[in-house]
Amino acid sequence: MGAGYIGLEMADALTVRGLSVTQMEQLPEVLPTVDPELGALVHAELAARGVEVLTGTTVQAITRAAPGQAGRLEVAATAADGAAVTRAADMVLVVVGVRPQTTLAAGAGAAMGVRGAIAVDSGMRTNLPDVFAAGDCVITHHRLLGVTYLPLGTTAHKQGRVAGENALGGTRRFAGSLGTQVVKIFDQAAARTGLRDHEAEAAGFAPVTIGSAADDHKAYYPGSHRITMRVTGDRATGRLLGMQVFGHKNAEIAKRIDIAATAIFHGMTVDAVSDLDLSYTPPLGSPWEAVQMGAQAWTRATRPR
Amino acid sequence: MGAGYIGLEMADALTVRGLSVTQMEQLPEVLPTVDPELGALVHAELAARGVEVLTGTTVQAITRAAPGQAGRLEVAATAADGAAVTRAADMVLVVVGVRPQTTLAAGAGAAMGVRGAIAVDSGMRTNLPDVFAAGDCVITHHRLLGVTYLPLGTTAHKQGRVAGENALGGTRRFAGSLGTQVVKIFDQAAARTGLRDHEAEAAGFAPVTIGSAADDHKAYYPGSHRITMRVTGDRATGRLLGMQVFGHKNAEIAKRIDIAATAIFHGMTVDAVSDLDLSYTPPLGSPWEAVQMGAQAWTRATRPR
Numbered sequence: 258m259g260a261g262y263i264g265l266e267m268a269d270a271l272t273v274r275g276l277s278v279t280q281m282e283q284l285p286e287v288l289p290t291v292d293p294e295l296g297a298l299v300h301a302e303l304a305a306r307g308v309e310v311l312t313g314t315t316v317q318a319i320t321r322a323a324p325g326q327a328g329r330l331e332v333a334a335t336a337a338d339g340a341a342v343t344r345a346a347d348m349v350l351v352v353v354g355v356r357p358q359t360t361l362a363a364g365a366g367a368a369m370g371v372r373g374a375i376a377v378d379s380g381m382r383t384n385l386p387d388v389f390a391a392g393d394c395v396i397t398h399h400r401l402l403g404v405t406y407l408p409l410g411t412t413a414h415k416q417g418r419v420a421g422e423n424a425l426g427g428t429r430r431f432a433g434s435l436g437t438q439v440v441k442i443f444d445q446a447a448a449r450t451g452l453r454d455h456e457a458e459a460a461g462f463a464p465v466t467i468g469s470a471a472d473d474h475k476a477y478y479p480g481s482h483r484i485t486m487r488v489t490g491d492r493a494t495g496r497l498l499g500m501q502v503f504g505h506k507n508a509e510i511a512k513r514i515d516i517a518a519t520a521i522f523h524g525m526t527v528d529a530v531s532d533l534d535l536s537y538t539p540p541l542g543s544p545w546e547a548v549q550m551g552a553q554a555w556t557r558a559t560r561p562r
Numbered sequence: 563m564g565a566g567y568i569g570l571e572m573a574d575a576l577t578v579r580g581l582s583v584t585q586m587e588q589l590p591e592v593l594p595t596v597d598p599e600l601g602a603l604v605h606a607e608l609a610a611r612g613v614e615v616l617t618g619t620t621v622q623a624i625t626r627a628a629p630g631q632a633g634r635l636e637v638a639a640t641a642a643d644g645a646a647v648t649r650a651a652d653m654v655l656v657v658v659g660v661r662p663q664t665t666l667a668a669g670a671g672a673a674m675g676v677r678g679a680i681a682v683d684s685g686m687r688t689n690l691p692d693v694f695a696a697g698d699c700v701i702t703h704h705r706l707l708g709v710t711y712l713p714l715g716t717t718a719h720k721q722g723r724v725a726g727e728n729a730l731g732g733t734r735r736f737a738g739s740l741g742t743q744v745v746k747i748f749d750q751a752a753a754r755t756g757l758r759d760h761e762a763e764a765a766g767f768a769p770v771t772i773g774s775a776a777d778d779h780k781a782y783y784p785g786s787h788r789i790t791m792r793v794t795g796d797r798a799t800g801r802l803l804g805m806q807v808f809g810h811k812n813a814e815i816a817k818r819i820d821i822a823a824t825a826i827f828h829g830m831t832v833d834a835v836s837d838l839d840l841s842y843t844p845p846l847g848s849p850w851e852a853v854q855m856g857a858q859a860w861t862r863a864t865r866p867r
Contacts (some may be wrong), residue, residue, distance in 0.1 A: 262843070316826050323795055400839075410658030411842045412850045418836070432837035439841035504615050511846040519824040521839055531723070532737035534705075537716045537745035538567070540815040544719045 261290065262440040264352040265299065267306050269443050279309040279344050281316055281334055290438065291449050292487055294468060295503045302445045313337030319349050355408050357394040370396040372406035378428040381420035389424050391416035400433035400522065401452055401498065402460055407436050437518045439511040446506045448514035451499030451521045454489055463492040466499075469554035471547040473508035475539040482508040486551035488527060494561060495526040500551065516548050527552045566595065567656040567745040570604065573613050574748050584614040584649050586621055586639055592776050595743065596754050597792055599773060600808045607750045618642030626653050660713050662699040675701040677711035684735040686725035694729050695723035705738035705827065706757055706803065707765055742823045743815040751811045753819035756804030756826045759794055768797040771804075774859035776852040778813035780844040787813040791856035793832060797864060800831040805856065821853050832857045 265288060268278050280287065280303065285298035287303065287310060303310050311334070318333045328345030336342050357374040359367070368384040369377035374396045381389045393408035395416065409520050412434050422429040439448035457464035466489040473482045482505035489499035500517035504510050530552035537544050545553070570593060573583050585592065585608065591601035592608065592615060616639070623638045633650030641647050662679040664672070669867050673689040675681035679701045686694045698713035700721065701844050717739050727734040744753035762769035771794040778787045787810035794804035805822035825835050835857035842849050851860070 266843070409842075410849050411839065415837070415839075432803050432834075435837070435839040436842045437839045439845055439846055441845045446846060450839070450841070454646055484801055502623045506846065507812055509814045509817040511841045511843070512814040512821060515818060515838075515840040515851065516820050518840055519821055519828075522838055523824075523828040529737075532720070533820075533827055534716065534720075534738070534740040534742045534755070535820040535823055536742045536755070536816045537714075538571070538744050538746055538751075538816070541751060541811065544715050546820065 261352055261354070262438065264269060264350075265303070265440055267350055267352075268303060269306075269441065272306055272308055273443070276348075277307075277309075279311065279332075279346070280315045281332070281342075281344075282310070282312045283315045285337075285476055287312060288447060289438070291447055291501050291503075292453060292466070295485065295487065295501055298485060298503050299442050299445070299447050300440050301355050306443045311336070311342060314342055316351075319351075355393055356434045357406070357408075359394055362388075362390060370406075371404060372396075374406050377416075379419075379433075380423045380428070381416055381431060382423065387424075387524070389420035391420040398431055398433045399514050400435055402456075407434055409434070409436070409438065411437070432522075435513060435521055435541050437516050441506050444506055445503065446508075446510035447501070448510050449499065449501045450514050450518040451497070452489060453499055453501070457489055457491070457498045462496075462498055464498055465492050465555070465559050467551075467555040467558045469520065469551050471550040472543065473504060473543050473547060478539045480507075480540075484508055484510070484513070484547050486547065486554075488551045488555040490527040490555050490559065495528055497521050497525050497527045497530060497552070500548070502548075502551075513546075513548050516546070518546075527555045566593070566657055566659070568673075569655070570608070570745050570747050572655055572657075573608060574611075574746065577611055577613055577748050578748070582612075582614075584616065584637075584651070586619045586637070586647075586649075587615070587617045588620045590618050592617060592641075593745070593752060593766065595757060596806050596808075597751055597771070598676070599792065599833040600752055600790065600806055603790060603808050604747050604750070604752050606661040607747050611748045616641070616647060619647055621656075660698055662711070662713075664699055667693075667695060667699065675711075676709055677701075679711050682721075685728045685733070685737075686721055686736060687728065693728075694725035703738045705734055705740055707761075712739055714739070714741070714743065716742070737827075740823050740826055742748075742819060744819060746811050749811055750808065751813075751815035752806075752808045753815050754804065754806045755819050755823040756792060756802070758804055758806070762794055762803045767803055769794050769803055770797050770864050772860040772861070772863045774856050776855040777848065778809060778852060779847050783844045785812075785845075789813055789815070789818070789852050791852065791859075793856045795832040795860050795864070800833055802826050802832045802835060802857070805853070807853075807856075818851075818853050821851070825853075832860045 264404045288296045288299045314334045330346045332344045334342040368376045375390045377395045392413040397407040399405045419429045419431045437450040454464045454466040468487045487501040502526035535546040593601045593604045619639045621639045635651045639647040639648045673681045680695045682700045697718040702712040705711045724734045724736045742755040759769045759771040773792045789809035792806040840851040
C-alpha cells in the first residue's frame with residue numbers, strides 16, 4: 258500500500274473493520290506532504306492502532322502465493338538497508354499518485370502544461386475555442402506558486418464552477434489553490450495549507466518554519482487535546498506562507514487550517530493573524546485561538562534580539 | 563437567572579452536575595444575540611436537557627423562603643401575559659449584562675465615550691498623557707460599526723497587547739472587533755460574527771439574511787451533524803456582513819464562525835467566500851465547506867431573476 262492521503266485513509270478504514278494491515282511506504286516517512294515532525298505523529302497513530310508501518314520500503318513484486326502459503330498474494334519489497342521484506346496478503350491496494358489523463362484533449366489539439374496536464378487560463382479556457390477543462394487533468398493556478406499541478410477534489414469543484422459559468426458567457430476566474438488538505442488517521446487529523454519550508458524556498462521566499470503546541474480549548478475544561486502546529490512565514494516580509502496542524506480529530510484541526518488558509522488567501526502577515534477577531538468559550542477555544550498562538554510563537558522566534 | 567452567554571453556560575454546568583435549573587429570561591427568546599431562529603434551537607436544547615425555560619418572564623423579587631417552604635429562596639416573576647410566576651430555589655444566579663466600571667478613570671479626568679466607557683483611540687490611548695486603557699471598561703472599535711461598546715474576553719486580550727506594546731513606545735493599533743462569539747449549550751454550540759440583519763440596517767447597510775443548512779461532513783460517513791446557518795450580506799455591494807451558526811459542539815461550529823470572521827475581516831463579498839481554498843476529507847468536511855454552502859445559498863436567494 259502506498260503513501261499519501263488515500264493510503265492512510267484505507268489503512269484506517271480497513272483496520273477499524275478488523276483487517277490486519279501492513280503499510281509499505283517508499284519514502285522515509287508516511288504522509289510526505291507534511292513535515293517529518295508531523296509525519297512521525299501520524300506514523301505513531303498508525304502503529305498505536307496496530308497498523309504495521311514499513312517506511313523506506315519499496316515494493317518490487319506482487320505475486321500469487323504458492324498453494325499452501327498463508328494469504329493469496331505475496332508482496333516482495335526492499336527495505337532502506339537493502340534487505341528483502343516479504344508479506345503474505347489477501348488483498349493489496351496500490352496508491353501511486355495521480356497523473357493527468359489527457360489522451361482525448363491532446364488528440365483534439367489542446368496545449369499541455371506542467372506535468373503533462375492540460376494548459377488552461379484562470380477562466381479554465383484551453384487553447385481550443387469554446388473548450389474548457391477542469392479537475393485532475395488540468396494545470397493548477399496556485400496563489401503562491403503560480404502555475405503548478407496539484408489535483409484536489411476541492412480545486413476540481415471550484416474549477417468546474419468557473420468553467421461552467423464561463424461556458425455560459427460568464428467572466429468568473431479561478432482564484433487559485435493553496436494546496437489546503439486534511440486527512441483523518443483513526444482519532445487524529447493532519448492538515449496543511451500553503452507552503453512548507455522547502456517549497457517556499459524553491460519559490461523564492463525567505464522562509465522560517467517554527468513549531469509550537471497549544472490546547473484546542475482551555476485545559477481546565479474536560480476533554481482538551483494538544484494541537485501540534487508548524488507555521489511557515491517569510492523572514493523578509495513577515496508574510497504567512499503556510500501552516501501545518503496535527504491533533505485529535507475533535508480538536509477542529511480541519512477548520513483551524515481553514516482559518517490559516519483564509520489568512521494566507523488575503524496575504525496576511527504572521528503578526529497580523531493575531532488581529533483576527535475569532536470566537537472563544539472555554540469548552541471550545543482560548544482567548545487567543547490556537548492558530549494565533551502558533552503565529553505568535555513564530556513572531557517570538559523570529560524577532561530580532 | 564438572566565439571559566446571554568453566561569446564563570446559558572451556568573444552566574449547562576449546573577444541570578450536568580444534577581441540579582434542577584429554571585432559566586427566567588425577560589426577552590422573548592434565550593440568547594438574544596442571535597436571530598430567533600437560532601435562539602429557538604438553543605431553547606430546544608435547554609428544554610431537552612431538562613432545564614425549565616421561562617422566556618418573556620421578568621423577575622420582580624427574590625425573597626427568603628418562609629419556614630417550611632421548599633428551598634431557601636423564592637423568586638417572584640411576571641410572565642409576558644402578566645400572570646404571576648413563582649419558583650422555589652436554593653440558589654439564584656443573576657445575569658444582568660455588563661456596564662463599564664470607570665470611577666477611577668473618571669476621577670482622574672479620563673474622557674468617556676459611548677455607554678459611559680472610557681474613550682480610547684485605536685492605540686488604546688485615553689485623553690490623559692501616558693494613560694492607556696483596555697478591556698471591558700473601554701469603548702470598542704468595531705470594523706463594521708465604528709465606535710461601539712462590546713466587551714468580550716478576546717477583545718480585551720487584543721486591546722491589552724496593543725496598550726502594552728504602545729506603553730513601551732510601540733505603534734500597534736487595535737484592528738477592531740467583529741463581535742465574534744460562541745457559546746456551548748450542552749452538546750450544541752451557537753456562534754456569530756459580524757452583524758445581524760437589524761444591526762446592519764441600523765449601520766446603513768442594505769442587508770439580506772438567508773438561512774440554510776448543511777452537513778458538517780459527508781453524511782455517508784458516520785457521525786455527521788446538521789449545521790444551521792444564517793448569512794447576512796449587503797445587497798448593494800455583495801459584501802459579507804455577518805454569519806450565525808448553530809449545531810453539535812463536535813461540528814466545528816466555533817472554527818467555522820472563525821472562517822467567516824476572517825473573511826469579513828478582509829471585506830470579502832459573499833460570493834468570493836467560495837473562492838477560499840478550504841480543506842476537505844469526507845469524515846471532516848465537504849468539497850464545498852459548509853460556510854461556503856451557506857454563502858452560496860445567500861447568492862442563489864439574492865440573485866436577480
